Amino acid sequence: MRAFFRTVPLWLPSLLVVLLAGCATPPPASDPDALAYYKETNDPLEPFNRKMYAVNNALDSAVLRPVAKAYVFAVPEALRTGIHNVLDNLHTPVQLSNDMLEGKPRRAGDTYMRFLINTTVGCLGFFDVAAKWGYPDHDADFGMTLAEWGVGPGPYLYLPVLGPNDPRDFAGFGVDIAADPFTWVGQGAAVTALGYSRWALTAVDARSRLLGTLSNIKKTALDPYATFRSLYRQHRKSQIEEMENDNRSTVPVWFPQPASAR
Amino acid sequence: MPSRRFLLTVSAAWLALGARGQAQSASAAATAFVQATGDKLVGVVNGPGSAQQKRQALTRIIDTVVDVDGVARFCLGRFWRQASSQQQQSYMNLFHQVLVTNITSKLGEYQGVRFAMGRAVPDGDNVAVDTTVYRPNNPPTDVKWLIANAGSDPKIVDVVAEGTSLRLTQRSDYASYLNHNNNNIDALISAMHHQVEQDLASG
Numbered sequence: 001m002r003a004f005f006r007t008v009p010l011w012l013p014s015l016l017v018v019l020l021a022g023c024a025t026p027p028p029a030s031d032p033d034a035l036a037y038y039k040e041t042n043d044p045l046e047p048f049n050r051k052m053y054a055v056n057n058a059l060d061s062a063v064l065r066p067v068a069k070a071y072v073f074a075v076p077e078a079l080r081t082g083i084h085n086v087l088d089n090l091h092t093p094v095q096l097s098n099d100m101l102e103g104k105p106r107r108a109g110d111t112y113m114r115f116l117i118n119t120t121v122g123c124l125g126f127f128d129v130a131a132k133w134g135y136p137d138h139d140a141d142f143g144m145t146l147a148e149w150g151v152g153p154g155p156y157l158y159l160p161v162l163g164p165n166d167p168r169d170f171a172g173f174g175v176d177i178a179a180d181p182f183t184w185v186g187q188g189a190a191v192t193a194l195g196y197s198r199w200a201l202t203a204v205d206a207r208s209r210l211l212g213t214l215s216n217i218k219k220t221a222l223d224p225y226a227t228f229r230s231l232y233r234q235h236r237k238s239q240i241e242e243m244e245n246d247n248r249s250t251v252p253v254w255f256p257q258p259a260s261a262r
Numbered sequence: 263m264p265s266r267r268f269l270l271t272v273s274a275a276w277l278a279l280g281a282r283g284q285a286q287s288a289s290a291a292a293t294a295f296v297q298a299t300g301d302k303l304v305g306v307v308n309g310p311g312s313a314q315q316k317r318q319a320l321t322r323i324i325d326t327v328v329d330v331d332g333v334a335r336f337c338l339g340r341f342w343r344q345a346s347s348q349q350q351q352s353y354m355n356l357f358h359q360v361l362v363t364n365i366t367s368k369l370g371e372y373q374g375v376r377f378a379m380g381r382a383v384p385d386g387d388n389v390a391v392d393t394t395v396y397r398p399n400n401p402p403t404d405v406k407w408l409i410a411n412a413g414s415d416p417k418i419v420d421v422v423a424e425g426t427s428l429r430l431t432q433r434s435d436y437a438s439y440l441n442h443n444n445n446n447i448d449a450l451i452s453a454m455h456h457q458v459e460q461d462l463a464s465g
Contacts, residue, residue: 222439
């Protein structure tokens with residue numbers, strides 16, 4: 001059952017897309033502006049997505065936002081930063097495998113050094129010493145890896161709990177969970193409890209870091225749903241571009257450099 | 263007296279660009295412009311005064327350093343041409359206030375905000391200047407400023423925070439709103455009007 005449950009993220013996206021493909025009503029060809037807009041937003045599931053957006057908003061105001069606010073209120077900033085760093089450090093195995101799958105050896109090296117330094121000198125990841133020593137953090141997930149392999153994002157998807165998404169990134173999310181050693185390591189109630197605490201803490205940490213930003217967007221946007229859609233896509237695009245443009249040479253500095261790298 | 267960091271940034275920007283004199287001076291000018299503008303904004307945010315006074319001071323700065331009319335036209339997209347001149351006029355007036363509100367609501371509450379300059383590179387006709395913004399209780403944010411006419415009359419045409427462009431986001435917001443309101447520009451104008459009134463009422 002546990003194994004079955006964990007495969008859900010792998011096949012669910014395709015199922016969802018098939019089930020919901022009927023939601024859309026594209027504008028007629030006689031209205032080229034509207035048709036161009038429809039293609040540009042690439043959100044054929046918009047009616048479904050907007051319902052999920054409303055569901056998430058209700059969930060957020062009832063649960064996640066109050067918890068995140070309490071967390072910020074109760075826990076001093078230094079401790080919160082430390083917790084964020086520990087959670088980041090626990091995520092390094094997934095990050096490292098994606099760096100390698102993306103074919104970015106220098107990024108993989110950064111991730112590897114970050115794990116070594118922060119786990120030891122950084123007290124199990126609490127302090128991000130590696131960033132100060134020249135190994136900055138970067139984003140890597142299987143959605144980005146798929147993008148590097150040439151997979152397009154597909155139509156916009158707004159999912160309950162997870163929020164803004166697309167089929168590629170949602171599939172990537174499932175693969176990342178499956179690729180995470182902590183998903184498989186150990187058994188028993190204590191390990192399960194630790195696993196759930198980690199996910200809960202990750203959610204609270206992520207939400208607490210967005211408290212100001214999200215309420216600002218909801219306040220200033222005329223159509224917050226469309227604004228979040230645009231922001232999500234732009235943000236993913238910039239993460240992927242940054243990864244693709246990171247072509248640092250793998251030749252050590254003390255070795256004669258190839259002409260192109262000079 | 264210019265700070266050491268400022269001098270370093272300018273010289274770094276110069277070195278990074280190699281021997282192309284034109285691009286070099288445009289990038290240096292854009293960097294200096296962003297540094298000066300950032301100092302002004304941070305000075306108001308961190309300085310004394312009520313929220314109302316700060317808003318007025320920020321409005322003055324934004325009107326001089328941002329190409330507000332250009333950004334406004336960009337954000338309305340294809341609907342700008344479809345709007346009557348009266349609609350254009352009222353949209354433009356409201357957009358000025360909306361932009362000020364958006365920027366003040368992002369900056370205003372961050373007493374203790376500071377920023378560090380990054381590199382500057384040509385980006386089409388504009389110059390893109392990188393900065394990192396530090397706000398208390400928030401992770402550092404990479405903010406890129408797009409500067410037009412860097413050499414002669416520099417103006418901000420876009421602000422890109424963590425890869426998300428202010429004007430692109432605003433444009434898709436308006437486009438979606440219009441799409442759900444029968445492409446009626448008057449509906450957009452009254453929604454903006456309502457928004458501005460609410461913001462002024464809540465201080």
